[in-house]
Amino acid sequence: MEPLVTVIVTVFKRVEFIREAIESVLAQTFESYEIIVTDDADSEAAKTICESVSRPDRVRYRSNKRRLGVALNLRVAILEARGKYVAILNDDDYWEPNFLFRLVLPLEQxxxxxxxxxxxxxxxxDGKIDMQQTDRNTKIFKRDKLSEGELRNTTDLALNKTIPLVQASVFRKEFLDTDLLVTNVxxxxxxxxxxxxxxxxxxxYYVAERLTRYRTHPQMETLRLAADKFEPEVFIYRSLLQANYFPEWQKFIEQQLAYMLYRCGRARLEFNDIEKARQLFKESLRLFLSWKAVLRLSITYLPRPIRLGLSFTQIVD
Known part of the structure; x- marks a missing residue:
């Protein structure tokens, strides 16, 4: 029988937590699933772990001989998925045993x-729950305001990033156009x-329980420092505007684009890419007037010795 759900575990070099992530899927009370571990580093270590888990017959390891990047690595796995539904699990996160059962049920209904x-x-x-950060995260993403059940304000939920798609969601594969999963995102x-x-x-549909665990650690992607770290979101907001996907939200999207351009400029400034930073701040200001962007733009015109003497982290954002 075809599996109902395809679970995709994305991997790139980091292997410390993969076994625990996979075992959390193998421990699910829901049985109709397949696991695809898609490795963008072609790692022998990752392959060995997949072959040595408790139920290796449920795990399909695939790798890319040439690095594709995170978006295309996911895309090729989705194209190989046999399930009607897709669930994505980071290699360092963990599911509670009833996660799939609780989320697949409302989709089947x-x-x-x-x-x-x-x-x-x-x-x-080390796997210990941080209750303070858990409660804070729930409030930041406004899940404390949600009641269990069907939700039709999907644009609001998407644009405000309320939905933890990677570690705590299951979606219907037929509604995702994989051609739009491009490198830029x-x-x-x-x-x-x-x-x-x-x-x-x-x-x-929202299930009002905490059914997964998001791991924080020094190697996590959100802590990575890079000059181009925020450029994918700039691409996304521009794409939303160009495609006119959410016309009633255009002003909000423009403001978010302006903010992400500002964050891109700030990152470029911190990496001393002055010309690029100046361009990004100007683009941001054309969309939305912000004193922070004006301040950072002015810094790009300061002499290099003065500019390098500033501590950008002390400028309030």
């Missing part, structure tokens, strides 16, 4: 629902996929 999601725990590197693919699913106009 109504074929019009395109995505089901839950809340999640924040855990430390990079690590922001979760935000992009959520927006693409919201474009369908079909409802989402």
């Amino acid at each position: 109504d074929s019009g629902r395109v995505l089901a999601f839950s809340d999640h725990w924040i855990m430390l590197q 990079s690590g922001a693919y979760d935000f992009w996929i959520t927006c693409l699913l919201a474009v369908s106009g079909q409802p989402f």
